[in-house]
Amino acid sequence: MQQLLVDVDTGIDDALALVYLLSRPEVHIRAITCTAGNVGARQVALNNLALLELCGAADIEVAIGAEVPLEIPLRTTEETHGPQGMGYAVLPAPHRKISERHAVDIWVEEVRAHPGEITGLITGPLTNFALALRREPELPRLLKGLVIMGGCFNYQGNTTPTAEWNVSVDPQAAKEVFAAYRGVAQDKLPIVCALESTERIEMRPEHVRRLGEAAGVHEPELVLPEQPEGQRSKSANPLVACLSDAIRFYMEFHRLYDQGFISHMHDAFAAAVAVGRTEFSTRLATVHVETDSPLLMGTTVADFRGIWGQPPNARIVSANNPEQCFDELINSVGRLAASRYHGTRAEVT
Numbered sequence: 001m002q003q004l005l006v007d008v009d010t011g012i013d014d015a016l017a018l019v020y021l022l023s024r025p026e027v028h029i030r031a032i033t034c035t036a037g038n039v040g041a042r043q044v045a046l047n048n049l050a051l052l053e054l055c056g057a058a059d060i061e062v063a064i065g066a067e068v069p070l071e072i073p074l075r076t077t078e079e080t081h082g083p084q085g086m087g088y089a090v091l092p093a094p095h096r097k098i099s100e101r102h103a104v105d106i107w108v109e110e111v112r113a114h115p116g117e118i119t120g121l122i123t124g125p126l127t128n129f130a131l132a133l134r135r136e137p138e139l140p141r142l143l144k145g146l147v148i149m150g151g152c153f154n155y156q157g158n159t160t161p162t163a164e165w166n167v168s169v170d171p172q173a174a175k176e177v178f179a180a181y182r183g184v185a186q187d188k189l190p191i192v193c194a195l196e197s198t199e200r201i202e203m204r205p206e207h208v209r210r211l212g213e214a215a216g217v218h219e220p221e222l223v224l225p226e227q228p229e230g231q232r233s234k235s236a237n238p239l240v241a242c243l244s245d246a247i248r249f250y251m252e253f254h255r256l257y258d259q260g261f262i263s264h265m266h267d268a269f270a271a272a273v274a275v276g277r278t279e280f281s282t283r284l285a286t287v288h289v290e291t292d293s294p295l296l297m298g299t300t301v302a303d304f305r306g307i308w309g310q311p312p313n314a315r316i317v318s319a320n321n322p323e324q325c326f327d328e329l330i331n332s333v334g335r336l337a338a339s340r341y342h343g344t345r346a347e348v349t
Protein backbone atom coordinates (compact mmCIF):
# COMPACT_ATOMS: atom_id res chain seq x y z
CA MET A 1 0.00 0.00 0.00
CA GLN A 2 1.37 3.49 -0.89
CA GLN A 3 0.86 5.98 1.94
CA LEU A 4 0.25 9.59 0.84
CA LEU A 5 -0.28 12.94 2.48
CA VAL A 6 -1.55 15.50 0.01
CA ASP A 7 -1.75 19.28 0.31
CA VAL A 8 -3.90 20.90 -2.36
CA ASP A 9 -5.67 24.11 -3.42
CA THR A 10 -8.59 22.43 -5.23
CA GLY A 11 -8.91 23.79 -8.11
CA ILE A 12 -9.82 21.94 -11.27
CA ASP A 13 -6.55 20.11 -11.90
CA ASP A 14 -6.21 19.39 -8.17
CA ALA A 15 -9.67 17.78 -8.39
CA LEU A 16 -8.60 15.51 -11.24
CA ALA A 17 -5.45 14.65 -9.30
CA LEU A 18 -7.48 13.77 -6.20
CA VAL A 19 -10.04 11.69 -8.09
CA TYR A 20 -7.18 9.87 -9.82
CA LEU A 21 -5.52 9.06 -6.48
CA LEU A 22 -8.87 7.83 -5.14
CA SER A 23 -9.15 5.56 -8.17
CA ARG A 24 -5.91 3.78 -7.27
CA PRO A 25 -6.54 0.71 -5.06
CA GLU A 26 -2.90 0.61 -3.97
CA VAL A 27 -2.97 4.20 -2.65
CA HIS A 28 -3.93 5.14 0.90
CA ILE A 29 -4.41 8.86 1.38
CA ARG A 30 -3.80 9.40 5.09
CA ALA A 31 -5.22 12.94 5.02
CA ILE A 32 -5.89 15.83 2.67
CA THR A 33 -4.69 19.24 3.84
CA CYS A 34 -5.82 22.45 2.24
CA THR A 35 -3.98 25.62 1.32
CA ALA A 36 -5.40 28.84 -0.03
CA GLY A 37 -4.42 29.39 -3.64
CA ASN A 38 -6.85 28.86 -6.49
CA VAL A 39 -9.59 29.76 -4.02
CA GLY A 40 -9.75 30.30 -0.26
CA ALA A 41 -8.67 27.46 2.03
CA ARG A 42 -12.17 26.89 3.42
CA GLN A 43 -13.63 26.53 -0.09
CA VAL A 44 -10.76 24.19 -1.00
CA ALA A 45 -11.71 22.02 1.97
CA LEU A 46 -15.41 21.97 1.02
CA ASN A 47 -14.48 21.01 -2.54
CA ASN A 48 -12.36 18.14 -1.24
CA LEU A 49 -15.05 16.87 1.14
CA ALA A 50 -17.61 16.92 -1.68
CA LEU A 51 -15.24 15.17 -4.10
CA LEU A 52 -14.57 12.45 -1.54
CA GLU A 53 -18.29 11.80 -1.22
CA LEU A 54 -18.71 11.79 -5.00
CA CYS A 55 -15.99 9.13 -5.19
CA GLY A 56 -17.28 7.11 -2.24
CA ALA A 57 -14.18 7.82 -0.10
CA ALA A 58 -15.87 9.90 2.55
CA ASP A 59 -13.75 8.76 5.48
CA ILE A 60 -10.54 10.60 4.59
CA GLU A 61 -9.69 13.50 6.93
CA VAL A 62 -9.73 16.96 5.32
CA ALA A 63 -8.05 19.78 7.23
CA ILE A 64 -7.19 23.41 6.78
CA GLY A 65 -3.85 24.97 7.57
CA ALA A 66 -2.69 28.49 6.97
CA GLU A 67 -5.38 30.56 5.29
CA VAL A 68 -2.93 33.20 4.06
CA PRO A 69 0.69 33.10 2.80
CA LEU A 70 3.63 33.49 5.17
CA GLU A 71 4.28 37.14 4.41
CA ILE A 72 2.51 38.57 1.34
CA PRO A 73 -1.26 39.13 0.97
CA LEU A 74 -3.33 36.22 -0.36
CA ARG A 75 -4.30 36.30 -4.04
CA THR A 76 -6.76 33.76 -5.43
CA THR A 77 -7.76 33.03 -9.03
CA GLU A 78 -11.47 32.42 -9.41
CA GLU A 79 -11.04 33.58 -13.02
CA THR A 80 -9.05 30.42 -13.73
CA HIS A 81 -10.86 27.83 -11.65
CA GLY A 82 -14.36 29.30 -11.21
CA PRO A 83 -16.09 31.07 -8.30
CA GLN A 84 -15.81 28.01 -6.08
CA GLY A 85 -12.73 26.50 -7.65
CA MET A 86 -14.53 23.72 -9.54
CA GLY A 87 -15.27 25.50 -12.80
CA TYR A 88 -18.91 25.02 -13.80
CA ALA A 89 -19.28 21.94 -11.61
CA VAL A 90 -21.67 22.39 -8.72
CA LEU A 91 -20.95 19.90 -5.94
CA PRO A 92 -23.58 18.99 -3.34
CA ALA A 93 -22.76 20.38 0.11
CA PRO A 94 -20.69 17.72 1.90
CA HIS A 95 -22.18 15.89 4.90
CA ARG A 96 -18.86 15.75 6.78
CA LYS A 97 -17.15 18.66 8.48
CA ILE A 98 -13.65 20.01 8.07
CA SER A 99 -11.31 18.35 10.58
CA GLU A 100 -10.55 20.11 13.84
CA ARG A 101 -6.86 19.24 13.39
CA HIS A 102 -4.59 21.87 11.81
CA ALA A 103 -2.85 20.84 8.60
CA VAL A 104 0.60 21.44 10.06
CA ASP A 105 -0.16 19.20 13.05
CA ILE A 106 -1.29 16.46 10.67
CA TRP A 107 1.90 16.58 8.59
CA VAL A 108 4.18 16.62 11.64
CA GLU A 109 2.27 13.99 13.64
CA GLU A 110 1.62 11.56 10.76
CA VAL A 111 5.19 11.66 9.42
CA ARG A 112 6.77 11.31 12.88
CA ALA A 113 4.49 8.33 13.56
CA HIS A 114 5.31 6.62 10.22
CA PRO A 115 8.94 7.47 9.44
CA GLY A 116 10.04 6.50 5.92
CA GLU A 117 6.55 5.37 4.89
CA ILE A 118 4.70 8.45 3.67
CA THR A 119 5.11 10.24 0.33
CA GLY A 120 4.04 13.89 0.34
CA LEU A 121 2.30 15.44 -2.67
CA ILE A 122 1.85 19.21 -2.82
CA THR A 123 -0.18 20.69 -5.67
CA GLY A 124 -0.80 24.17 -4.27
CA PRO A 125 1.24 26.90 -2.60
CA LEU A 126 3.84 25.62 -0.12
CA THR A 127 2.62 27.54 2.92
CA ASN A 128 1.55 24.57 5.06
CA PHE A 129 4.61 22.53 4.22
CA ALA A 130 6.94 25.42 5.05
CA LEU A 131 5.23 25.80 8.43
CA ALA A 132 5.53 22.04 9.02
CA LEU A 133 9.26 22.23 8.23
CA ARG A 134 9.67 25.03 10.79
CA ARG A 135 8.05 22.70 13.37
CA GLU A 136 9.89 19.55 12.27
CA PRO A 137 13.15 20.24 10.37
CA GLU A 138 13.64 16.47 10.03
CA LEU A 139 10.59 16.16 7.71
CA PRO A 140 12.75 15.75 4.56
CA ARG A 141 14.43 12.71 6.15
CA LEU A 142 11.27 11.35 7.82
CA LEU A 143 9.21 11.45 4.62
CA LYS A 144 9.62 8.58 2.15
CA GLY A 145 9.59 11.20 -0.62
CA LEU A 146 8.01 14.44 -1.79
CA VAL A 147 6.47 15.54 -5.09
CA ILE A 148 5.78 19.21 -5.71
CA MET A 149 3.84 20.78 -8.56
CA GLY A 150 5.37 24.22 -8.90
CA GLY A 151 7.92 26.49 -10.48
CA CYS A 152 9.16 26.93 -14.02
CA PHE A 153 12.77 26.63 -15.07
CA ASN A 154 14.05 28.44 -18.17
CA TYR A 155 10.38 28.53 -19.18
CA GLN A 156 7.68 31.23 -19.30
CA GLY A 157 5.73 31.66 -16.09
CA ASN A 158 1.92 31.47 -15.96
CA THR A 159 1.49 34.18 -13.34
CA THR A 160 4.31 36.62 -14.12
CA PRO A 161 6.75 36.30 -17.02
CA THR A 162 9.07 34.31 -14.75
CA ALA A 163 6.88 32.89 -11.97
CA GLU A 164 4.47 29.97 -11.71
CA TRP A 165 1.21 30.28 -9.69
CA ASN A 166 1.84 28.00 -6.68
CA VAL A 167 5.23 29.57 -6.02
CA SER A 168 3.91 33.05 -6.83
CA VAL A 169 1.14 32.85 -4.20
CA ASP A 170 3.71 32.23 -1.45
CA PRO A 171 7.31 32.75 -2.65
CA GLN A 172 8.68 32.93 0.89
CA ALA A 173 7.25 29.48 1.66
CA ALA A 174 8.75 28.02 -1.50
CA LYS A 175 12.12 29.58 -0.68
CA GLU A 176 12.07 28.03 2.81
CA VAL A 177 11.10 24.61 1.45
CA PHE A 178 13.92 24.45 -1.09
CA ALA A 179 16.41 25.80 1.46
CA ALA A 180 15.37 23.05 3.91
CA TYR A 181 16.24 20.38 1.32
CA ARG A 182 19.84 21.52 0.75
CA GLY A 183 22.19 18.63 1.52
CA VAL A 184 19.42 16.03 1.89
CA ALA A 185 20.12 12.61 0.31
CA GLN A 186 19.31 12.62 -3.40
CA ASP A 187 16.61 9.94 -3.15
CA LYS A 188 14.75 12.15 -0.69
CA LEU A 189 14.97 15.38 -2.67
CA PRO A 190 11.60 16.69 -3.89
CA ILE A 191 10.58 15.69 -7.41
CA VAL A 192 9.53 19.02 -8.92
CA CYS A 193 6.86 18.96 -11.63
CA ALA A 194 7.28 22.43 -13.08
CA LEU A 195 5.47 24.13 -15.94
CA GLU A 196 7.91 23.00 -18.61
CA SER A 197 6.71 19.44 -17.99
CA THR A 198 3.15 20.00 -16.70
CA GLU A 199 2.10 22.21 -19.61
CA ARG A 200 2.80 19.21 -21.84
CA ILE A 201 -0.14 17.49 -20.07
CA GLU A 202 -2.65 19.19 -22.35
CA MET A 203 -6.12 17.77 -21.82
CA ARG A 204 -8.15 17.99 -25.04
CA PRO A 205 -11.82 17.27 -25.90
CA GLU A 206 -10.80 13.81 -27.14
CA HIS A 207 -9.55 12.96 -23.66
CA VAL A 208 -12.88 13.96 -22.12
CA ARG A 209 -14.74 11.80 -24.62
CA ARG A 210 -12.46 8.87 -23.81
CA LEU A 211 -13.04 9.43 -20.09
CA GLY A 212 -16.79 9.11 -20.59
CA GLU A 213 -16.27 5.99 -22.68
CA ALA A 214 -14.03 4.45 -20.00
CA ALA A 215 -16.78 5.19 -17.46
CA GLY A 216 -19.28 3.30 -19.60
CA VAL A 217 -21.55 6.26 -20.36
CA HIS A 218 -23.99 5.62 -23.19
CA GLU A 219 -23.74 9.02 -24.88
CA PRO A 220 -20.30 10.40 -25.88
CA GLU A 221 -19.15 13.04 -23.36
CA LEU A 222 -18.50 16.01 -25.66
CA VAL A 223 -16.81 19.20 -24.51
CA LEU A 224 -16.28 21.02 -27.81
CA PRO A 225 -15.03 24.50 -28.71
CA GLU A 226 -18.05 25.23 -30.88
CA GLN A 227 -20.51 24.55 -28.04
CA PRO A 228 -21.98 27.52 -26.15
CA GLU A 229 -19.82 28.70 -23.24
CA GLY A 230 -20.98 27.26 -19.94
CA GLN A 231 -22.92 24.37 -21.48
CA ARG A 232 -23.41 21.72 -18.79
CA SER A 233 -22.82 18.00 -19.09
CA LYS A 234 -25.87 15.79 -19.45
CA SER A 235 -24.01 12.68 -18.35
CA ALA A 236 -25.95 10.31 -16.14
CA ASN A 237 -22.67 9.53 -14.38
CA PRO A 238 -22.24 12.17 -11.62
CA LEU A 239 -18.46 11.83 -11.53
CA VAL A 240 -18.15 12.21 -15.31
CA ALA A 241 -20.54 15.18 -15.23
CA CYS A 242 -18.57 16.87 -12.44
CA LEU A 243 -15.21 16.47 -14.18
CA SER A 244 -16.67 17.45 -17.56
CA ASP A 245 -18.20 20.67 -16.20
CA ALA A 246 -14.97 21.52 -14.36
CA ILE A 247 -12.75 20.82 -17.37
CA ARG A 248 -14.96 22.83 -19.73
CA PHE A 249 -14.48 25.94 -17.59
CA TYR A 250 -10.71 25.36 -17.61
CA MET A 251 -10.65 24.88 -21.42
CA GLU A 252 -12.59 28.10 -21.93
CA PHE A 253 -10.06 29.87 -19.68
CA HIS A 254 -7.08 28.52 -21.64
CA ARG A 255 -8.75 29.58 -24.92
CA LEU A 256 -9.33 33.07 -23.51
CA TYR A 257 -5.54 33.36 -23.09
CA ASP A 258 -4.76 32.06 -26.59
CA GLN A 259 -3.62 28.63 -25.47
CA GLY A 260 -6.31 26.81 -27.40
CA PHE A 261 -9.36 24.87 -26.22
CA ILE A 262 -7.26 22.69 -23.94
CA SER A 263 -6.49 22.48 -20.23
CA HIS A 264 -3.15 21.90 -18.54
CA MET A 265 -3.59 19.13 -15.96
CA HIS A 266 -0.53 20.09 -13.91
CA ASP A 267 -1.59 18.42 -10.65
CA ALA A 268 -2.89 15.20 -12.18
CA PHE A 269 0.55 14.64 -13.69
CA ALA A 270 2.19 15.30 -10.30
CA ALA A 271 -0.21 12.80 -8.70
CA ALA A 272 0.68 10.10 -11.23
CA VAL A 273 4.37 10.84 -10.57
CA ALA A 274 3.82 10.52 -6.81
CA VAL A 275 2.38 7.01 -7.17
CA GLY A 276 4.93 5.96 -9.80
CA ARG A 277 2.48 5.33 -12.61
CA THR A 278 3.68 7.69 -15.30
CA GLU A 279 6.95 7.97 -17.18
CA PHE A 280 9.34 10.80 -16.32
CA SER A 281 13.00 11.58 -15.85
CA THR A 282 14.61 14.19 -13.63
CA ARG A 283 17.72 16.35 -13.36
CA LEU A 284 19.43 17.22 -10.10
CA ALA A 285 19.55 20.96 -9.39
CA THR A 286 19.97 23.60 -6.75
CA VAL A 287 16.81 25.70 -6.77
CA HIS A 288 16.51 29.26 -5.49
CA VAL A 289 13.33 31.34 -5.25
CA GLU A 290 13.47 35.11 -5.70
CA THR A 291 11.72 36.96 -2.85
CA ASP A 292 13.24 40.45 -2.96
CA SER A 293 12.73 41.82 -6.46
CA PRO A 294 9.16 43.17 -6.92
CA LEU A 295 9.28 42.42 -10.63
CA LEU A 296 10.86 38.97 -10.29
CA MET A 297 9.11 37.89 -7.07
CA GLY A 298 8.46 34.12 -7.14
CA THR A 299 10.92 33.41 -9.93
CA THR A 300 12.42 29.91 -9.56
CA VAL A 301 15.98 29.47 -10.76
CA ALA A 302 17.72 26.11 -11.15
CA ASP A 303 21.49 25.67 -11.01
CA PHE A 304 22.02 22.40 -12.89
CA ARG A 305 25.83 22.70 -13.01
CA GLY A 306 26.84 23.51 -9.42
CA ILE A 307 27.90 27.06 -10.34
CA TRP A 308 26.69 28.36 -6.99
CA GLY A 309 28.74 25.69 -5.22
CA GLN A 310 25.69 24.63 -3.21
CA PRO A 311 24.40 21.04 -2.84
CA PRO A 312 21.37 20.03 -4.93
CA ASN A 313 17.94 20.41 -3.27
CA ALA A 314 15.62 19.21 -6.03
CA ARG A 315 15.07 16.68 -8.81
CA ILE A 316 13.37 18.61 -11.58
CA VAL A 317 11.27 16.64 -14.08
CA SER A 318 13.08 16.97 -17.41
CA ALA A 319 11.02 14.62 -19.61
CA ASN A 320 7.59 12.98 -19.51
CA ASN A 321 5.12 11.08 -21.70
CA PRO A 322 1.81 13.01 -21.88
CA GLU A 323 -0.16 10.40 -23.83
CA GLN A 324 0.88 7.61 -21.48
CA CYS A 325 -0.12 9.85 -18.59
CA PHE A 326 -3.56 10.48 -20.10
CA ASP A 327 -4.04 6.77 -20.80
CA GLU A 328 -3.33 6.17 -17.11
CA LEU A 329 -5.59 8.95 -15.85
CA ILE A 330 -8.48 8.12 -18.20
CA ASN A 331 -8.47 4.38 -17.62
CA SER A 332 -8.13 4.62 -13.86
CA VAL A 333 -10.64 7.43 -13.29
CA GLY A 334 -12.97 5.87 -15.86
CA ARG A 335 -12.91 2.58 -13.97
CA LEU A 336 -13.73 4.39 -10.71
CA ALA A 337 -16.63 6.25 -12.33
CA ALA A 338 -17.97 3.04 -13.92
CA SER A 339 -17.68 0.94 -10.77
CA ARG A 340 -19.18 3.61 -8.53
CA TYR A 341 -22.06 4.62 -10.79
CA HIS A 342 -22.57 1.94 -13.38
CA GLY A 343 -20.89 -1.41 -13.10
CA THR A 344 -17.36 -2.35 -14.02
CA ARG A 345 -16.00 -1.81 -17.49
CA ALA A 346 -12.81 -2.96 -19.21
CA GLU A 347 -9.96 -0.56 -19.87
CA VAL A 348 -10.31 1.61 -22.95
CA THR A 349 -7.17 1.61 -25.11
Ligand code: RIB
Pocket residue numbers: 009011012013014037038123124125149158164165166266267
Ligand atom coordinates in the same frame (compact mmCIF):
# COMPACT_ATOMS: atom_id res chain seq x y z
O1 RIB B 1 0.53 26.75 -11.98
C1 RIB B 1 -0.33 25.63 -11.92
C2 RIB B 1 -0.70 25.34 -10.51
O2 RIB B 1 -1.42 26.45 -9.97
C3 RIB B 1 -1.66 24.15 -10.39
O3 RIB B 1 -1.43 23.51 -9.16
C4 RIB B 1 -3.02 24.80 -10.39
O4 RIB B 1 -3.99 24.05 -9.65
C5 RIB B 1 -2.73 26.06 -9.64
O5 RIB B 1 -2.79 25.78 -8.24
Ligand code: CA
Pocket residue numbers: 008009010011013014038123124267
Ligand atom coordinates in the same frame (compact mmCIF):
# COMPACT_ATOMS: atom_id res chain seq x y z
CA1 CA C 1 -3.25 23.25 -7.57
